Amino acid sequence: MxxxxxxxxxxxxxxxxxxxxxxxxxxxxxxxxxxxxxxxxxxxxxxxxxxxxxxxxxxxxxxxxxxxxxxxxxxxxxxxxxxxxxxxxxxxxxxxLHAAQVAVAANQEFHMDLLDFRQALLGLPVEQREAVIMVGAMGLSHEEAAVICDVAAGTIKSRVSRGRARLAGLLGLASGDLPDMSAPSTPPSSLPLVR
Amino acid sequence: MSNRNAGAPTDHGLNHHDPHADTHGRIQDTIGRALQAHYQALVLEPIPDRLIDLLAKLEAGALSDE
Incomplete structure (x- = not known):
């Protein structure tokens, strides 16, 4: 009330x-x-x-x-x-968003660093990016995210699913095809994130 | 949200497993962890003074609407 x-x-x-x-x-x-x-x-x-x-x-x-x-x-x-x-x-x-070479995956098979991940995230269409962040990172329910985005919960569900699949593709992770993700790409920076 | 075991229910044994489903699950777990690491690092960033100052001014009524 x-x-x-x-x-x-x-x-x-x-x-x-x-x-x-x-x-x-x-x-x-x-x-x-x-x-x-x-x-x-x-x-x-x-x-x-x-x-x-x-x-x-x-x-x-x-x-x-x-x-x-x-x-x-x-x-x-x-x-x-x-x-x-x-x-x-x-x-x-x-x-x-620049990140030091911080490994974000506690998984020896799929090593990746935060910078690579953020670049992949920015490669998503923004509708998928926001859905993936709200549900996958913030832990909002599909219904909560749907209210914020003014769409149906099913739409959020579908965007999350497509976004995550696309992230896997952008990161070079694909079922049955496991590339070596362990090669360092950038020298370590003193700051984890700079403006 | 887990995409593992998307198909029919399986038994509890480790003998029966679909390597593709396992790999897909591990990839999605990895992405889930990366998403949270990305977000947590941003949440922990110190809030700049300009935003704290703005909030204080708004509270004090020093700024008009818009």
């Missing part, structure tokens, strides 16, 4: 403290999701900044007690699709 009083609070100049606390708690996830979408931490922070401004401007439309994460992710995602999609694709190669 919605509480009219909480709506009033949110619409007032001084937004409820719990709203700010909630946004602060979601900030690392908003940045991680944004960076996964656009491939750049700098652009991700621009997107998060825009999301914060919009969230505050529309605080009155957030119903206290409902899913703040889904609400914020929807705003962020809409901002990305409105302004940043083309730009993000253009700069993905030069201002990308």
């Amino acid at each position: 919605s509480n009219p009083a909480s709506r009033q609070d949110a619409a007032a100049p001084h937004v409820a403290a719990s709203f700010k606390t909630g946004i602060l708690a979601e900030m690392p996830h908003l940045r991680a999701f944004a960076a996964s979408l656009c491939g750049s931490m700098t652009l991700a922070d621009d997107l998060v900044q825009e999301t914060l401004l919009k969230a505050w401007a529309h605080a009155g439309s957030f119903m206290a007690g409902t899913n703040l994460r889904a609400w914020l992710f929807t705003i962020l995602r809409n901002s990305y699709y409105t302004h940043h999609r083309r730009y993000g694709r253009e700069i993905a190669d030069t201002d990308g």
Whole structure:
């Protein structure tokens, strides 16, 4: 049940403290999701900044007690699709997420490093990329991801499935054909991630 | 979400196994781990001051809407 009083609070100049606390708690996830979408931490922070401004401007439309994460992710995602999609694709190669040669797979058979994986991730169509991140990395249900993307849960399921298959292809992993993935590609960097 | 055992239920024995299904499962496990490693590394990145400052200004009412 919605509480009219909480709506009033949110619409007032001084937004409820719990709203700010909630946004602060979601900030690392908003940045991680944004960076996964656009491939750049700098652009991700621009997107998060825009999301914060919009969230505050529309605080009155957030119903206290409902899913703040889904609400914020929807705003962020809409901002990305409105302004940043083309730009993000253009700069993905030069201002990308650089990673040290960190092995991400605790599996001797399929060694890969984070940089290779991130490049493959950016090679996915963005609809598949966001679905794979939300379900495979954040652990959202298909239904939760469907609300954020405004599509049916079955659509998310299909995007995750196709995205994961495509990732395997981009990484050179294919059933029955096991390439040597252990060759180091880049010298180690002092920072695991630079802007 | 696991894509292993996508076909009919199998017995519990290790004698019966489909190498292609096993390989597919291990590939998908690897991708799952890589996805989580990618995401966790980003979540642990320190939040820049400009975003913390913005939130403080919004809370103080120092910025108008838009």
